[in-house]
Amino acid sequence: MKDYYKTLGVPKGASEEDIKKAYRKLAHQYHPDKPGGDEAKFKEINEAYQILSNKEKRAQYDQFGQVFEGGAAPQGGWNPFEGAQGFGGFGANAGFDVDLGDIFEGIFGGPFGGAARKVDRKGADVEVAIQITLEDAFRGLRRDISFKTFVECQICKGLGYDKSKGTKKCTTCGGKGQVRVERRTFFGNFAQVRACSVCDGKGEVPNAPCSTCKGEGRIYSTKAVPVTIAPGIEDGHVIKVSGGGEAGAKGGPSGDLYVIVKVSSDARFERKGSDLYTVKDVSLRDVLLQKEMPMTDVGGERFTVSIPAGFSLKEKMKISRRGMPKFGFGGRGDLYLTFNLKTPKSISSKVKKLIEELGDELEG
Numbered sequence: 001m002k003d004y005y006k007t008l009g010v011p012k013g014a015s016e017e018d019i020k021k022a023y024r025k026l027a028h029q030y031h032p033d034k035p036g037g038d039e040a041k042f043k044e045i046n047e048a049y050q051i052l053s054n055k056e057k058r059a060q061y062d063q064f065g066q067v068f069e070g071g072a073a074p075q076g077g078w079n080p081f082e083g084a085q086g087f088g089g090f091g092a093n094a095g096f097d098v099d100l101g102d103i104f105e106g107i108f109g110g111p112f113g114g115a116a117r118k119v120d121r122k123g124a125d126v127e128v129a130i131q132i133t134l135e136d137a138f139r140g141l142r143r144d145i146s147f148k149t150f151v152e153c154q155i156c157k158g159l160g161y162d163k164s165k166g167t168k169k170c171t172t173c174g175g176k177g178q179v180r181v182e183r184r185t186f187f188g189n190f191a192q193v194r195a196c197s198v199c200d201g202k203g204e205v206p207n208a209p210c211s212t213c214k215g216e217g218r219i220y221s222t223k224a225v226p227v228t229i230a231p232g233i234e235d236g237h238v239i240k241v242s243g244g245g246e247a248g249a250k251g252g253p254s255g256d257l258y259v260i261v262k263v264s265s266d267a268r269f270e271r272k273g274s275d276l277y278t279v280k281d282v283s284l285r286d287v288l289l290q291k292e293m294p295m296t297d298v299g300g301e302r303f304t305v306s307i308p309a310g311f312s313l314k315e316k317m318k319i320s321r322r323g324m325p326k327f328g329f330g331g332r333g334d335l336y337l338t339f340n341l342k343t344p345k346s347i348s349s350k351v352k353k354l355i356e357e358l359g360d361e362l363e364g
Helices: 004-008 016-030 039-052 055-064 100-108 134-139 284-288 349-357 359-363
Strands: 126-132 141-152 167-169 178-185 188-195 204-206 218-229 238-241 257-263 270-272 275-283 293-296 302-305 317-319 335-342
Touching (some): 004 016, 016 039, 039 055, 126 141, 134 257
Parallel strands (some): 126 257, 275 335
Antiparallel strands (some): 178 188
């Protein structure tokens, strides 16, 4: 039994869109007219797509491993275009529903037949990395990100021409916005309709192109985009700013801006998610007298801590809600203290005697 899912390289539960994408990619790769093409493989791919792209045939195939009632998978010397209407040299009414638009759009990179699409000259996406401190990540901030890219021409406002002087009919396509291109393929001659490259499918061209941007509607310059960094953001987080990237050509939409946030390490605190870890030096007197010791958290707020009786200095002390903001959730993480006992460099005989006298009580 043929495994059509394996032929297209998709799982059995693949969506219609996933099947279509896989088919287009493979049809483009194995088309006999292309270098490295494979006619036999091309036929297998189209056979698999014909079954899996049809809901009824796919349901039969999934249940029984084959298709019945005149919908059996084609065998032997199958012609992938048999049954297609309007193409000489191929059979008609063969009961085989082939989407020629899908096949040739994947092969030639554009629409096959029907109305051509207008050219969408969208700008490219831009990726920028920024460095911030741990305190910046704690408080959040708003910063202008500047970088070199194509920006909208301010003279023509991105149109690429003087709007007041209007446009005229494109002589290349006769104002239709599309042109017909003949193609010789393995299966014969085919006509492909494409958007006119002169007018970008609009059917009109400007009377006075912009002299500043040379008709492109954009110039290469510095772009500044305001970016808001929320409190608690973590290292490596990516912020997307829609339309913040490269400006599109001739009035096309702008690409997006992706800001990669890098949070610098901090000498005072080690960060693990929303929790912070730090080391506090303490003296023997601080420990024995349970003295209140001053501390400052990452946000600059002061507070005090003391070591309670019976506390083991091997353990970490948890200070609730003194960590980083919980990004996207609200509230704060915790601060964990590790105590580093600093013993005196030398002890006088008087102190030693006192310690000896208090030995039993100190060890209690």
